[in-house]
Amino acid sequence: MTSDEVKTEFVVSDYGKTNVKLLFVRKGQSKHLIKELEVSSALTLNNHRDYVFGDNSDIVATDTQKNTVYILAKKHGIKNIETFALILSNHFLSKYPHVVATKISVQEYPWKRVQMDGQPHNHAFQYIADCTRVCEVNQKRNEKPVVMSGIRDLRVLKTTQSAFKNFHQDEYRTLPDTDDRVFSTVVTASWWYNTASGFCFDKAWETVKATIMEKFAGPADKGVFSASVQHTLYISSQAALSRIPQMDHIEITLPNKHYFDVDFTRFPQVEFAGSENNHVYLGVDKPSGNIHAKVKRAASAKL
Numbered sequence: 001m002t003s004d005e006v007k008t009e010f011v012v013s014d015y016g017k018t019n020v021k022l023l024f025v026r027k028g029q030s031k032h033l034i035k036e037l038e039v040s041s042a043l044t045l046n047n048h049r050d051y052v053f054g055d056n057s058d059i060v061a062t063d064t065q066k067n068t069v070y071i072l073a074k075k076h077g078i079k080n081i082e083t084f085a086l087i088l089s090n091h092f093l094s095k096y097p098h099v100v101a102t103k104i105s106v107q108e109y110p111w112k113r114v115q116m117d118g119q120p121h122n123h124a125f126q127y128i129a130d131c132t133r134v135c136e137v138n139q140k141r142n143e144k145p146v147v148m149s150g151i152r153d154l155r156v157l158k159t160t161q162s163a164f165k166n167f168h169q170d171e172y173r174t175l176p177d178t179d180d181r182v183f184s185t186v187v188t189a190s191w192w193y194n195t196a197s198g199f200c201f202d203k204a205w206e207t208v209k210a211t212i213m214e215k216f217a218g219p220a221d222k223g224v225f226s227a228s229v230q231h232t233l234y235i236s237s238q239a240a241l242s243r244i245p246q247m248d249h250i251e252i253t254l255p256n257k258h259y260f261d262v263d264f265t266r267f268p269q270v271e272f273a274g275s276e277n278n279h280v281y282l283g284v285d286k287p288s289g290n291i292h293a294k295v296k297r298a299a300s301a302k303l
């Protein structure tokens with residue numbers, strides 16, 4: 001043993017292909033269906049001969065993993081990203097006995113069917129990126145798969161019905177109380193299911209998105225009041241848990257994308273009469289606040 005060959009053990013190891021791009025089109029009926037995905041796979045083997053000794057004999061090559069993504073899409077089609085990730089995970093574990101764990105991550109491109117003269121088009125689509133749908137399936141051999149679904153990059157803003165006041169007062173505080181501010185954020189939400197079957201992943205995803213929008217925006221005419229980003233995050237999480245029994249827990253991150261009032265008192269010689277309803281804000285990219293929580297049902301709620 002040389003001085004470099006200290007005794008080691010692996011904390012984690014996995015390997016795979018990232019961002020395998022694939023466009024799936026289902027024809028056969030006049031209305032074509034499409035899914036464009038980026039799929040990442042990662043496998044953990046039951047030994048480390050590859051890492052330790054340079055023995056490649058157990059490696060299911062990342063190129064093979066990429067081919068598998070295309071082959072299983074062709075064979076099984078893509079109903080939704082979660083179902084496809086489960087198919088991939090199951091395939092790797094059943095085909096390769098020396099694979100002990102899988103991680104499959106999928107991101108879906110936000111293609112929407114074109115509406116032409118109020119009619120849904122048979123085969124034309126538009127990329128409307130209001131947010132991105134993602135999922136991740138983790139599965140250990142002889143265990144049930146753990147499915148996470150998520151929303152990324154859902155950017156929203158409202159011009160009123162947001163306050164932030166009565167927060168901690170001390171000699172470091174300069175921010176005044178406000179009853180009315182711009183509230184803007186970019187939602188990242190991930191939630192984990194307590195089962196992988198017996199319900200519809202699409203419906204659940206749409207429900208979480210609609211819940212987040214509802215708790216942020218409220219009814220079209222009056223909106224809904226936000227006491228803080230924290231409170232809005234919590235009521236969204238709580239409502240999502242109450243609407244989806246298959247949800248085990250949900251993690252939401254809401255950066256507070258600040259829009260500060262421009263201080264026009266600094267322009268005492270400018271005449272602003274008649275412009276009371278014009279509001280000008282300074283958008284500040286960095287730093288932003290960052291509000292984050294992972295919420296689950298209380299143990300007593302499960303009884």
Ligand SMILES: O=c1[nH]c(=O)c2[nH]c(=O)[nH]c2[nH]1
Pocket residue numbers: 164175227228229230256289
């Ligand atoms: O909703 C908010 N939560 C905070 O914790 C915070 N901190 C801050 O400066 N502004 C805000 N707004």
